[in-house]
Amino acid sequence: MLPTHMKQASQNLSLIGRRLVAEREGDLWQEETETLPWPLARQRRLYKNFADQFIRPRALEVDKHLAEFDPWPLWHEAARRGFQTEFLPWPFGTAKLLNLASMPSPLFATALKAEEFCAACGGMALMLLAHDLGMAPLLLSGTWTGFNWLRRIYSRIRAGENIAAAFAITEPGAGSDVEETEGAARARILSRAKKAPGGYLLNGRKCFISDGGIASYITFFAALENEGVESWTCFLVESPMKGFSRGRREKKMGQKAGDATELILEDVLVPEDHRIGPERSGWALNRNTLNYSRPAVGAIAVGIARGALERCLEFCRATRLGNKRLADYQDVQIELAEMTIQLTAARALVWHCGRYRLPFQGVSAAAKCFAGDTAFAICHKAMELMGDHGYLHGHGVEKAMRDSRLNQIYEGTNQINRLALIEDAWETDFARP
Amino acid sequence: MSEQLSREELAAFREMAASFAKKTIAPMLAHESPDGNLEMLPAILHQGQEAGLLASPRPEAAGRETGIWGSQTLTHGPAVSAMLLEELAVVCGGVAMCFHAQGMGTLPLLRAENPPSAPENVAAAFSEAFGIPGLFTLREPLQAAPAAVETVAREAGDGFELSGEKTFVYSAGRPEAYLVFARSAANGDWTCFLVPADAKGLQARNAGARAGLRAAGLEHLRFDRVKLDRSLLLRFQVPNREAVLEQLRLNLIGLSAIAAGIARGALASARQYAGERYQGGDLIIAHPAMQTLLAESDARIAACQAGVSRACQAEGHAEVRFREAVRAKLIIMPAAAGAVTDCLQIFGGYGYMEDYRMEKRLRDVSVLKSAGGAPRELRAILAQMIQEG
Ligand SMILES: Cc1cc2nc3c(=O)[nH]c(=O)nc-3n(C[C@H](O)[C@H](O)[C@H](O)COP(=O)(O)OP(=O)(O)OC[C@H]3O[C@@H](n4cnc5c(N)ncnc54)[C@H](O)[C@@H]3O)c2cc1C
Numbered sequence: 001m002l003p004t005h006m007k008q009a010s011q012n013l014s015l016i017g018r019r020l021v022a023e024r025e026g027d028l029w030q031e032e033t034e035t036l037p038w039p040l041a042r043q044r045r046l047y048k049n050f051a052d053q054f055i056r057p058r059a060l061e062v063d064k065h066l067a068e069f070d071p072w073p074l075w076h077e078a079a080r081r082g083f084q085t086e087f088l089p090w091p092f093g094t095a096k097l098l099n100l101a102s103m104p105s106p107l108f109a110t111a112l113k114a115e116e117f118c119a120a121c122g123g124m125a126l127m128l129l130a131h132d133l134g135m136a137p138l139l140l141s142g143t144w145t146g147f148n149w150l151r152r153i154y155s156r157i158r159a160g161e162n163i164a165a166a167f168a169i170t171e172p173g174a175g176s177d178v179e180e181t182e183g184a185a186r187a188r189i190l191s192r193a194k195k196a197p198g199g200y201l202l203n204g205r206k207c208f209i210s211d212g213g214i215a216s217y218i219t220f221f222a223a224l225e226n227e228g229v230e231s232w233t234c235f236l237v238e239s240p241m242k243g244f245s246r247g248r249r250e251k252k253m254g255q256k257a258g259d260a261t262e263l264i265l266e267d268v269l270v271p272e273d274h275r276i277g278p279e280r281s282g283w284a285l286n287r288n289t290l291n292y293s294r295p296a297v298g299a300i301a302v303g304i305a306r307g308a309l310e311r312c313l314e315f316c317r318a319t320r321l322g323n324k325r326l327a328d329y330q331d332v333q334i335e336l337a338e339m340t341i342q343l344t345a346a347r348a349l350v351w352h353c354g355r356y357r358l359p360f361q362g363v364s365a366a367a368k369c370f371a372g373d374t375a376f377a378i379c380h381k382a383m384e385l386m387g388d389h390g391y392l393h394g395h396g397v398e399k400a401m402r403d404s405r406l407n408q409i410y411e412g413t414n415q416i417n418r419l420a421l422i423e424d425a426w427e428t429d430f431a432r433p
Numbered sequence: 434m435s436e437q438l439s440r441e442e443l444a445a446f447r448e449m450a451a452s453f454a455k456k457t458i459a460p461m462l463a464h465e466s467p468d469g470n471l472e473m474l475p476a477i478l479h480q481g482q483e484a485g486l487l488a489s490p491r492p493e494a495a496g497r498e499t500g501i502w503g504s505q506t507l508t509h510g511p512a513v514s515a516m517l518l519e520e521l522a523v524v525c526g527g528v529a530m531c532f533h534a535q536g537m538g539t540l541p542l543l544r545a546e547n548p549p550s551a552p553e554n555v556a557a558a559f560s561e562a563f564g565i566p567g568l569f570t571l572r573e574p575l576q577a578a579p580a581a582v583e584t585v586a587r588e589a590g591d592g593f594e595l596s597g598e599k600t601f602v603y604s605a606g607r608p609e610a611y612l613v614f615a616r617s618a619a620n621g622d623w624t625c626f627l628v629p630a631d632a633k634g635l636q637a638r639n640a641g642a643r644a645g646l647r648a649a650g651l652e653h654l655r656f657d658r659v660k661l662d663r664s665l666l667l668r669f670q671v672p673n674r675e676a677v678l679e680q681l682r683l684n685l686i687g688l689s690a691i692a693a694g695i696a697r698g699a700l701a702s703a704r705q706y707a708g709e710r711y712q713g714g715d716l717i718i719a720h721p722a723m724q725t726l727l728a729e730s731d732a733r734i735a736a737c738q739a740g741v742s743r744a745c746q747a748e749g750h751a752e753v754r755f756r757e758a759v760r761a762k763l764i765i766m767p768a769a770a771g772a773v774t775d776c777l778q779i780f781g782g783y784g785y786m787e788d789y790r791m792e793k794r795l796r797d798v799s800v801l802k803s804a805g806g807a808p809r810e811l812r813a814i815l816a817q818m819i820q821e822g
Contacts, residue, residue, distance in 0.1 A: 064642060175781050176712045186714030208782045251467070253785050253792035260782075321563050322579030329579075331809055380770070383799065387564040387807040388601040391800040393642035401799060402644070405792075408778065409785055415722040415778070 028340070032347075036112075037102035043109055047116035050081060051125075059121035062257045063399050069257055071127050071214055072162050078128050083113060084164075085154040087132070087139045092151045107292060108354035111299035115347070118303025119310065122403030125300065126258030130210035132296075134165025136289045137219040137234050141277040149236055149276070153217055166215035167293075168206040168237075168263055169286055175208075177229075178221070179290065179412035181423060184229045184283070191222040191265070193233055199271040202235060205247070205264050208410075212261030213249055215239065220265070221282045232282030236274040243268035254402030287361070294364035294411050295353035298371035301407040302347045305375035308400035309339050312382035315395060326385075335385050339378045346371040362424035365417040372407035372414055379404045438509055446513055450520035453484055458524045467787050468527060468647040477528060478535075478605055482553075486517060487532055487605070488539040490551040497543070502536025502683060504543045511683055512745040515690035519741070522694025523701070526797035527648030529694060531605035533687040534649055538604070538612050541625055541680060545667040549627050556604030557612045557680065558654055561597075565681065565806045568817040572674060574616035574623055584656065586626065586666075587618040593666065595626060595659040601640065601804070604650035611635075611654060612667075614677055623673040627665045634659040645796030646804070675751040682751075684805050685758035686744050692769035692801045693737035696776075699794045700730045703776035706789070710781075717779065726779055730772035737765045737772075756818050763811045766802045773798045 001008050010021045024031065029048075033041045054077050062069045078084050082094030086109065089095040099109045110132060117125035135153070138146040156163045169178045177187035191204025202222055212218070216239045224231040237244060247262030277285055313336060316327035326332055349367045353359050379401035383390030391398045408414045422430060438446075457480050464470035481487035481496070488500030498504045501514045514536060522529035538555030542548050559565065567578045574582035584597025595615060602611065610629050617624045628635060640651040669676040704727060707718035717723045740761040747757035777784035777791040784791040802808070 170782070174712070180713070183713035188711070251465075251787040253787070253795070260786075319563060322577050324579070326563075331812070335809075376774070380799070380802070384803055384808050387803050387810065388560065389563075390803050390807075391644040392640065393644070398644035398796075398799070402792075402796070405774070405777075405795065406785055409782055413778065413781055419722075 028344075039096060039098035039102050040108060040112065043096065043099055044112045044116065046081070047083070047113045048119075050078065050083065051116045051120035054078075055117060055120035055124050059124065060393065060396055060399065062121070063123060063254075064393065066256050071124075071257070074124060075128065075162075075164065076160060079157050079160075084128065084131055085157055086110070086113075087135055088147075088150055088154060093154045103354055104357040105354045105359060107295055107359055108351070110296050111350050111354060114296045114299035115303035115306065115350075118300045118403075119307040120303075121257065122300065122304045122307075122400070122406075123255045123257030125303065126210060126255045127214075129296070129300065130166060130258055131164045131215075133167040133289070133293050134211065134215060134217065134219055136292055137167065137276055137285050138236070140288050140292065141234065141281070141285055143277050145273060146276050149217075149274075162214075163217070164211050164215045165217040165219065166209050166211040166263075167289065168209045168212065168218050168220045170206060170208050172205060172207050176413060176416045178286065180416050180419060183416075187229050189223045189229050189232075191220070192225060193222040193235065193270075194225045196269060199269055199274065200235065202237065202243075202265045202268045202270050205262065207247075207262045208250060208260045209263055210258050210260055210410075212263050213246060213259035218263060219276065220263075221286055224279060230283055231280050232286065233279050234276040234282040234285050235270045236276055237265065237268060237270060238274075241268050241270070253405060254399065255406050290411060291359050291361050291364045294368035294417070295350055295359055297407060297411045298346070298350040298353070298367035301368075301371035301375035301404060302343065302350055304400050304404045304407070305339075305343050305346065305371075305378040308375075308379040308382040308397050308404070309336075309343060311396045311400070312336075312339075312385055312390075315386050315389065315397075319389075332385060335381055339381050342374045342378055346374040360424060362421045365412075365420040365424070368407075368411060369414045369417045369421075372404075375404040375407055376401070438513065443513070443516065447516055447520055449484070450486060450517040451523070453481070453486060454521050454524040457481070458521065458528050461528070462525060462790060465787075468645075468793060469525070471648055474528070474531070474606060474648055478531060481532060486521075488536040489553055490539050490542045490548070490555060491553060494553075497539075500536060500539070501532045502540040502687070504540075506536075506540060506683070507544060510745060511686050512742065514683075515686050515741050515745055518687055518690040519694035519697065519738075522691040523698040525648065526691055526695040526794065526801070527646045529691045530603060530646045530649035533684075533691060534603040535605040537680070537684055537687070538608070538610075540683065541612055541667060541669075541676065542627065544669060544676070545625075546670060547664070547668050549664050549667075551627055552609035552629075554605055554607060554609045555612055555627070556602050556608040556610075556650070556652075557614075557684075558599035558602045559614050559680070559684075560599065560601050560805075562600060564601075564803075564810045567810070568814045571678060571681070571814075573621060575621040582614075582616040582623075584613065584615040585618050586615045586624050586661070589660065592663050593626070593661045595628065595634075595656045595661055597656050599654040599656075602637075602650075602652045602654055603646075603804070604652070606650045608637075608650065608652075613654075613656070614680070623677045625667040625669075625673065625676065626661055627667065628656070628659060628661060632659045632661070643800065645793065645798075645800040671751070678751040678755045681806075682744075682755045682758040685762040685811075686741060688801055688805050689737065689744070689758075689762045689765040689769075690741050692765055692798055693734060693741055695794050695798045695801075696730065696734045696737060696769040696772040699773045699776035699791060700727070700734060702789060702791065703727065703730070703779040706783075707779050712781075723779055726775040730775050733768040733772040737769050740765045740768075752818070756815065759806070759811050759814050762806060763808060763815065766798075766808070770795075770798045770802055
């Protein structure tokens with residue numbers, strides 16, 4: 001060690017001066033984890049261990065041979081550890097009260113989970129995480145019906161049944177329009193609910209629904225007859241219901257292990273007790289669900305980028321060029337440092353959302369956009385640093401690039417999210433005289 | 434100095450390639466798989482041969498002269514081939530890469546003073562373990578700057594023995610021979626050999642699954658004391674070092690032209706989609722957010738084309754011309770990839786699905802960023818040249 005290295009040089013400081021120098025013992029991940037309140041730090045380790053054991057080893061194989069992937073064994077492994085029932089505490093679910101108590105927002109644990117799972121594989125992670133999105137409206141409706149369904153679904157999951165949920169707002173003719181105020185006002189919404197004896201008759205089509213291919217419960221948003229999107233109402237549709245069917249499963253560029261499937265409803269009779277919240281509360285419920293889920297989508301991006309960086313780093317350490325490891329070249333180090341800076345900034349913004357008791361549109365959109373754009377850029381940098389090796393499937397970095405591209409699109413494109421931020425802060429910040 | 438083609442001649446060439454791409458390549462992509470129906474590729478290449486677009490070392494082949502990197506390159510310079518590649522890549526970057534790789538394998542044979550008789554499908558093998566060599570190594574293959582050229586040809590009996598490894602060898606599928614750039618054990622200079630694919634001691638290994646340009650073949654080669662007849666050693670009019678720089682230069686120009694073509698294809702599709710899709714109460718092309726993406730893409734593509742054109746027109750010493758191509762690839766790749774990803778964004782969720790082929794374009798252009806010279810290798814070469822003044 002050179003005498004100018006801080007570790008060596010700091011010995012020359014006074015006793016108190018030495019105490020004021022941060023001693024780095026762990027890696028960056030450990031250091032960051034230490035900054036969390038201990039219940040969440042513990043939770044982060046649990047997520048990572050699970051991802052390292054069950055997701056990471058299969059990431060490449062599943063991406064390549066998708067047809068052979070059966071999601072349920074992985075699902076049950078996650079469920080057994082309580083990761084699929086985290087919106088309610090014991091005795092209904094597995095949310096840890098200490099986790100909830102240690103951070104203002106319940107979002108935090110979900111963001112930690114999303115990052116850890118996605119660092120291992122964006123696709124398998126999406127398959128596990130989209131379920132939380134499907135369940136979120138039940139919780140956020142703030143109704144007894146919602147709570148009761150959440151409780152019932154969780155008890156089936158905990159009993160080991162093949163049960164997953166999905167969130168369905170997007171329609172073939174309305175994508176951005178169901179994510180945005182002005183577009184929505186002029187949207188061509190085709191999913192309709194008509195009052196019928198005992199409940200509602202639902203008709204319509206939703207597309208790109210994550211976990212739509214495996215979900216047995218779908219939070220489905222439809223407009224009331226002869227009304228616009230302001231009449232949107234959320235219904236809990238069960239896949240065995242008569243008239244429900246699944247259409248095409250999309251062929252995606254990445255995040256492949258999580259399906260994106262079309263859902264078709266033809267005169268599906270949905271009983272009254274499957275209506276989540278009052279009539280016409282669906283639009284607000286949808287928007288608020290997005291406020292909660294967009295930071296988690298930001299965390300997905302952070303995870304995917306971290307996975308790319310980790311794999312790239314591994315490659316740079318293992319590859320020799322001339323008489324040095326690739327990682328020992330200064331220009332490579334500058335790039336790796338830049339990727340780490342970007343990643344840390346993106347994570348900081350995602351975690352920042354968790355500091356608000358209730359996440360709101362502006363901050364959620366900011367985290368979603370920044371993390372999504374940053375992740376895609378990091379993955380590209382990682383590919384480039386690895387030269388031709390970067391685009392080979394076997395190293396996992398090109399997969400991360402493909403996975404990360406989705407983050408600029410779903411949960412509202414990054415254009416729509418930017419506009420969401422402006423809308424949210426218009427009265428308070430931007431339009432001020 | 435290269436002879437100039439007239440505007441009309443250039444336009445006719447362009448039109449021919451564009452119509453070939455539309456009529457012959459596009460049907461391959463009508464198939465439901467991420468990269469189209471690759472089984473159609475041999476037929477496409479065959480038609481490319483007949484149309485005189487695919488270069489060939491065979492004396493009677495049409496493409497020997499007019500093909501991409503055919504002997505017309507020696508008379509007219511690289512601009513025509515670059516233009517043809519761009520047109521093919523508008524429809525499919527992978528197929529364009531096949532034409533490019535075939536040309537790269539063919540041109541040195543046409544340039545050689547002693548062309549050995551060669552089979553139809555030849556691929557050029559240049560890169561070693563980690564990409565392309567640094568500038569000093571390009572000048573002198575023994576220089577470890579940072580790594581010396583490890584593929585070595587030794588005199589053995591009345592011929593040579595070749596040992597070493599080449600990586601990331603692109604081809605138009607199943608090469609019958611490789612054009613291998615190696616270091617001479619005798620004098621440390623560059624040498625270039627035509628190595629039959631079935632030569633004893635040569636092992637070709639498929640590079641495995643990859644992000645894009647999947648229509649093109651991609652292999653790693655291992656030479657284990659491969660015996661070569663003296664007639665397989667190519668001799669050039671210029672010093673070998675210059676022949677190598679010229680080969681690399683044309684490779685960089687070709688790859689840049691393909692990237693520009695992919696971006697053009699993406700923009701054309703995005704423009705069309707934006708004029709058909711309604712969201713926010715209007716056609717999305719009416720939204721400034723989309724107009725920004727379209728305008729940025731358009732400007733970037735123009736910059737890519739200008740970069741290719743400048744690199745094609747470069748004159749002077751081999752290194753000066755090479756430098757232009759290095760600059761071009763370094764700046765064109767991020768511009769083209771930026772245009773492609775912006776155009777994909779215009780499709781929203783549909784851009785992420787295989788249907789509109791936008792995700793394929795993004796995969797293809799992402800590969801091009803590193804193929805044949807990754808940014809840090811190009812930067813290192815350029816930085817060295819700047820230092821030297
Ligand atoms: C893999 C995947 C998984 C998904 N999972 C789900 C899910 O689980 N549940 C669900 O409901 N949905 C899901 N989606 C849908 C997703 O949220 C939408 O794709 C997204 O909101 C964009 O909508 P769109 O695809 O219809 O694009 P469009 O809305 O057609 O957008 C096309 C382009 O126009 C732009 N644009 C549109 N309107 C405006 C405007 N007013 N001003 C400026 N620009 C505009 C957009 O930014 C975009 O660039 C998923 C999508 C994908 C790709």
